[in-house]
Amino acid sequence: MVTVHDVARVAGVSISTVSRALATPEKVADATRDRVQAAARELGYRPNRAAAVLRAGRSGAYGLVVPDLANPYFAAVAKGAQERARERGAGLFIVDTDEDPDLEAEAIGALAPQTDGVVLCSPRAPARALDALGGRPVVLINHDVDGVPAVEADHRGGMRRALEHLRALGHHRIAYVGGPEASWSDRRRRAGLADASARYDDVEIVALGAFRPQVEGGQAAADLVVASGATAVITFNDLVAVGLVDRLRARGLDVPDDLSVVGCDDSYVASLVTPPLTTLHVDLRRLGRLAVDRLVATVPGRGAGTGAGVAPDVPVLDVELVVRASTAPPAADRPEGAL
Amino acid sequence: MVTVHDVARVAGVSISTVSRALATPEKVADATRDRVQAAARELGYRPNRAAAVLRAGRSGAYGLVVPDLANPYFAAVAKGAQERARERGAGLFIVDTDEDPDLEAEAIGALAPQTDGVVLCSPRAPARALDALGGRPVVLINHDVDGVPAVEADHRGGMRRALEHLRALGHHRIAYVGGPEASWSDRRRRAGLADASARYDDVEIVALGAFRPQVEGGQAAADLVVASGATAVITFNDLVAVGLVDRLRARGLDVPDDLSVVGCDDSYVASLVTPPLTTLHVDLRRLGRLAVDRLVATVPGRGAGTGAGVAPDVPVLDVELVVRASTAPPAADRPEGAL
DNA sequence: GTGAAAGCGCTAACAC
DNA sequence: GTGTTAGCGCTTTCAC
Secondary structure, three states, X not given: OOOXXXXXXXXXXXXHHHXXXXXXXXXXXXXXXXXXXXXXXXXXXXXXHHHHHHHHOOOOEEEEEEOOOOOHHHHHHHHHHHHHHHHOOOEEEEEEOOOOHHHHHHHHHHHHHHOOXXXXXXXXXXXXXXXXXXXXXXXXXXXXXXXXXXXXXXXXHHHHHHHHHHHHHXXXXXXXXXXXXXXXXXXXXXXXXXXXXXXXXXXXXEEEOOOOOOHHXXXXXXXXXXXXXXXXXXXXXXXXXXXXXXXXXXXXXXXXXXXXXXXXXXXXXXXXXXXXXXXXXXXXXXHHHHXXXXXXXXXXXXXXXXXXXXXXXXXXXXXXXXXXXXXXOXXXXXXXXXX | OOOHHHHHHHHOOOHHHHHHHHHOHHHOOHHHHHHHHHHHHHHOOOOOHHHHHXXXXXXXXXXXXXXXXXXXXXXXXXXXXXXXXXXXXOEEEEEEOOOOHHHHHHHHHHHHHHOOOEEEEOOOOHHHHHHHHOOOOEXXXXXXXXXXXXXXXXXXXXXXXXXXXXXXXXXXXXXXEOOOOOOHHHHHHHHHHHHHHHOOOOOEEEEEOOOOOOHHHHHHHHHHHHHHOOOEEEEOOHHHHHHHHHHHHHOOOOOOOOOEXXXXXXXXXXXXXXXXXXXXXXXXXXXXHHHHHHHHHHOOOOOOOOOOOOOOOOXXXXXXXXXXXXXXXXXXXXXXXXX
């Protein structure tokens, strides 16, 4: 293993100069810096992270906690976060908690001490999670706690867009198939929907809920939706929409002819299924990237530059409506044989 | 921060006894062990990983390199690997290389020195990857290099099953839509297909190829498949199958009426799309878990127990055919109106 | 601008 | 069975 000593010997300087030339090049004479960097490159020197961590107290690695990596939503966020961490030369531990609050707390307890900070994506037990962190730097994705830095998507705006789209098509009774009880996103969506519907006295919302955020959740919800008399439905996420469509089909109902369906997230399954889903698009990769940026800015040691502390505002990513084939005017509005 | 010194003071022993009581309890008197463990618990002691790493040269963390986390195949493998690493009390760095061989080599170079070993899943530039590892412990998933430990799926057997299924339905001209040039899985599948077809003189394989392992790859392949005169097609993975079906539909062709389609991997999209895909199932999570187990067995320090070294054989996971709605007898074989 | 030296917290010889 | 001690490779004062 090549150490600072080897580099120092080759470059003809002391080990402290090597350390400086590599970590803070501006504090070293140009000629020295070049010599050291050349030697390091030549020898294939790679700083030993463990030693640096031990000494400096910073690990250069972050954590990301997600409920389920197999969910395309979290996979996309993880991908973005990982990408950004790599660009910044940091490592990223990704932990999948399997939607289990106990595992979540445990994982955070294990992760926190060996990272410089953690991104918590859609925590299932936020209070315990923050507790397990013991005051270490953290950024929340899709959650909201007093003074904790966060990054979120504009769920309310998204819901308004979905509702206005359906209303424009002529729907007046719209069901919402909600996600997990503990989901903050779900609460925001319900609130957004309530707000938006309050602006139009010709639209009524039927909120259903607490369904699993997977295909099965949608299957379970379908019959309730049909019974509700709604002509259109908005679902917690795309997977739920897929399950819903599946069950409707099995009952001989057509989407969008008998019922219009709007998904959420625009994960790539939305465009894969039949019919392709009208859905709310969020740039999930960007969400992950932003969270890492924000986390890095929060961590004391390397405060990205300005050292101005962390801006207290929460970046909110736009949520856009993507119209595909799963929404159409309600059957009653259509002239025989049209669209 | 609570250190061994604090625990030692409270327990009334020396720091080395603390270290032993925690790491190798059997080498310490029962009473002492209890006292130390009680003190540690009471103080909320958490060993500083960085220090342990620095001293012991083992990091307790592994790496997993995948081409694309957003691909459900790799997401499932990652999930399994992560799960297993956690069960073993180890960390797992997951790195996504975006299908880029340069990034792959770079990521491995950065990962290797700070982990105890790396799992390489479907490496895109295996030679460079192994080179970048510099002889560190490694386990390959879906690849094959002389003496390097690996875990793989029985692609050949899978291909045989797919072919026999299609042949039993009455197909005699079968196309294969291949994946990336550099893909080892692709080569194995081609070989398996060639072997299997050699056993039946009434089956002919039309191998097409080098398509991207995503939906677009399938879309790009569709017209070639149609032109090939095949009545059935096997694709590199499920996403390719989805793209293929999509493009066939756009051309007014029906699956399975005009063409039967078999996917590969049984990622969850296979059951989501219309028609649900007949596909080859592999237990991807298990693949990830097995790879971690194997890696742990390879690493010298903690050699899971027996110390017998690593078994040289490569565990091969079964590949099973899952029949769904995308395969049927060829149109010519069907009586008017049947099935 | 550069070097000498002191540890960060832990483990593993080595004595006892 | 337990304590003493010497570092692991690095960063960071503190002198010069």
